[in-house]
Amino acid sequence: MDSSGVMPAEGIERVDRSQRVLLTVLALAGVAGFELALMLPWMLGLGLGALWFNRVYAYVGTAIVLLILWWSFQPEPRQLKRGVQRADQPGLFEVLDGLAQGIEAPPIDEVVLDDSFNAGALLLRRRWQPWRSRRVLVLGVPLLACLPAPAVKAVIAHELGHFSHRHGRLGHWLYRAREGWLWFSRQASQDDSILDRAAARFAAWFGPWMARRSFAYSRACEYEADAFAADVVTRGVMAASLAAVHLRGEAHARFMSEGVVALQSHLAEPPDNIVERIVQDQQALDLRHAALQPGGSADEADANDTHPPTGRRIAALRETPAAALATAAAWSGPSAGESWLQGWTSIVRQHDDEFAATHRRPWREEHLRLRAQGLRLQALRATEAVTDERAWLEWQLSAAADAVAAADAVLAATPGSALALHVRGAARLSLGDPQGRADLEASLRADKAWIVPCRLLLAARLAEDTPPAERKRNAVLLERAMAQRRAAVQSLLHDVMSGRVDAAPVDTTSRDILAAALAESGIVAQAWLVGRTGHAFDGRVHDAALLLLRVDPLQLQAHGMDEDDVMAWGLALLQRVLPPHLLRGAWSAYTTEPLAPALASALQQLAPLWPASTPAGE
Incomplete structure (x- = not known):
């Protein structure tokens, strides 16, 4: 790299022909292996049955059943919010179609708006036709609200570059194989069969291993997509967009953590204008006085990251961070959302309402x-x-x-x-x-x-x-x-279920916070905070707190939750309130089911956390 920060072409991470061949074999083997692991128990069982009968109808019937099972076992397509339709937003799709044509990519099938300061291109299989895919572009409402049209146009061009006919489909096959095995490791680990547990252990190793092997190719694809986009929007605009998204994305992340905490300290309810507050916070960032580190050498890129550092991506375009920031700082005018989307005010209002309801x-x-x-x-x-x-x-x-x-x-x-x-x-x-x-x-x-x-x-x-x-x-x-x-929490929970119940070593302030949160939840009928001071397990001693919850199934249904959701919520509540060295766990049962006699008897001797006067077991 020269002193200006411009990177020579030979400094860009590349994947040579032999590596590409190896990754192709790995991707195809990964997909085939995933499908085989998904179906192997059924193939063995039904195949042996077909061999036993040894009739044509048995083989045909087995093939049909296996095909139906294969279709039903496929991972559910990623659930996204309602998409933006072409007929409703012709201006946006006109921009997308023009970029797709310039980048030699097929047209986008659907646009989805989410709450991120980002954009992404997804190739999703159709649930009812798993052999077909749909191309989805995800755009964050905060991104559209804070960046002008030229910046977002460059971002979209980069994402469309991943669909370009010049890009190839290896990246999609690698992604499909990697995500398939990671999904299998999460699902099959919950199964009791020996075959599935063995496959889950293999998946837990193979998924991350394959990811590490493919990250270098993923980074090379990012450089390639940048170059494709630069051919359409110019190198200077592409570099400026990278710089703006990087710095404004960092500012957005700070606001959604530190800024939101400041709001939570004095607002009892989520604000009804979160997008406006995000835009106001962004206006305090002056890109003319911002700094972006220049790209370093190839070995400075994180080997466990799918994206190269922003400075290296700018340098690969033969631009400098200073020039990129100067171009980004000169941008003015309405945001991309205002420029492209009809009914932008209504879209922002819907996003604000969803944020308030969700949070x-x-x-x-x-x-x-x-x-x-x-x-x-x-x-x-x-x-x-x-x-x-x-x-x-x-x-x-x-x-x-x-x-x-x-x-x-x-x-x-x-x-x-x-x-x-x-x-x-x-x-x-x-x-x-x-x-x-x-x-x-x-x-x-x-x-x-x-x-x-x-x-x-x-x-x-x-x-x-x-x-x-x-x-x-x-x-x-x-x-x-x-x-x-985790094992220590399970040990303590076993003791509690057996009736060995003690008060949790938790200060009064934390107890009051937990009780107030339970009172406002609308889903908890009874709660106790139990635990132990000095719980000994496996040679270690911990202080521990367990939140025992009894919930009304009808209330859960009304809130769109199930018992697992309640336990996850209770555990998250403990994690936010209590110091992290405490062992923390949550357990729940329906009010329609009686507590175990030993537990009910022990809880009678302990003051409940919520409500204060409810006897155990009622």
Whole structure:
């Protein structure tokens, strides 16, 4: 690469002919193997039956049954929101058709709008005709609301480049094989048959292995799609679009995390104008003063990523980040959504309404948590408390520097506090201080209950220049610790079902937050927070909290939920409210079913979490 940041053509990641042949064989074998694993038990059973009868009608009937079973066993097509129809949005499809023609790609069959700051091209099989596919373009409403037409046009051109006749279909076959095996590993692992469990174990290994082998090709396809798009929209516009999407996408991600938390702290309900708030936040980002790192050498790209770094993609177009940002900063005028979509105001309103409806329950729960924890933190500050609880709340609610100061105070008074070390490590890493890694390592050594929270942070924060062996070691140790925690939760749940019930080691503030969330949920009839201080399992000792829920099936149906949804919701609630070193689990039963006698008797002796006066077993 020269000093301007422009990358020579030979610096681009490429896949040579031999690698392409190997990937082609791998893709075809992966698809064929997936279909075989899906049907093997039935092929063996029905095939042996046909051989036993040894009649033509038996062979024909077996073939027909196997064909029907193959069709019914295919993974469900990805569920998407209602698509935008060509007749309703002729202006948008006119743009798409022109881009498709210029890029030598077949026309798009359907456009779907979602809530992402992104775009994507999907080749989905039709449920009733699995041998046929439909081409779907997914466009995020925030993307259409925040970027002008030239930027989004370049984004769409890139996505259509993946459908180009010049692009080939190898990428689609690789995607189909990889996703098929990953789907099989999730589904078959729930089956009790030996064959399916063996196939699931193979799928759990083969899916990620195949993904790693195909990522280099995926990155090469990204460069190729950029080049196809540049032929239509020009290199400068394509590079400017990459820069704008990268920086504005980062700003959008910050707003949807930090900005939304700020809104949740003072708004009890989701706002009814989330798109307007997103646009206002984006207007604060001035691309004239933004910076984008130039592309580096080929080995700096993450080997586990399907996309090259944005700087390298811009350099591959023989443009510089500075020039790309200058072009993007000069764009003005209405957004792409306003320019192309009829009834844009109604589309935005529908998106706002869907956001409010989807996020109402978790938003209310977060508002309750932030308000209650904020009041508790104020009380601790007023007494100048130096405690683990204050350090944790400072990290949850305050600036990272405040959390570091609170953790330092705790460690000065109580050297070796695992919670304070975790807080300081997490806060330091968020500030870009590499010393945070040492704090996290010290935390998990001080108390093994902190292994999973610390290693999760390390996995998320390990720098790209960290040796692969160190990343792999952390991933292996994390998976081992998570498996141990899952087993410990099951052990405690077995004790609880047997009637050995204790109160959970949870502070009053957290109990109040959980009770308020349960009261507002509208789906829980009874709830108890049980657990144990010092639950010993497999050589480790944990504090634990289990949320026991009794739910009315009619209320669940009214809310469009099932029992699995309730347990997932209860567990997510515990994860948001309680410190991460606690073992956390959720269990539910219908109110139409009596509790086990031992459990019902034990819960009679324990104050319920919600409602406060309901006896167990009623």
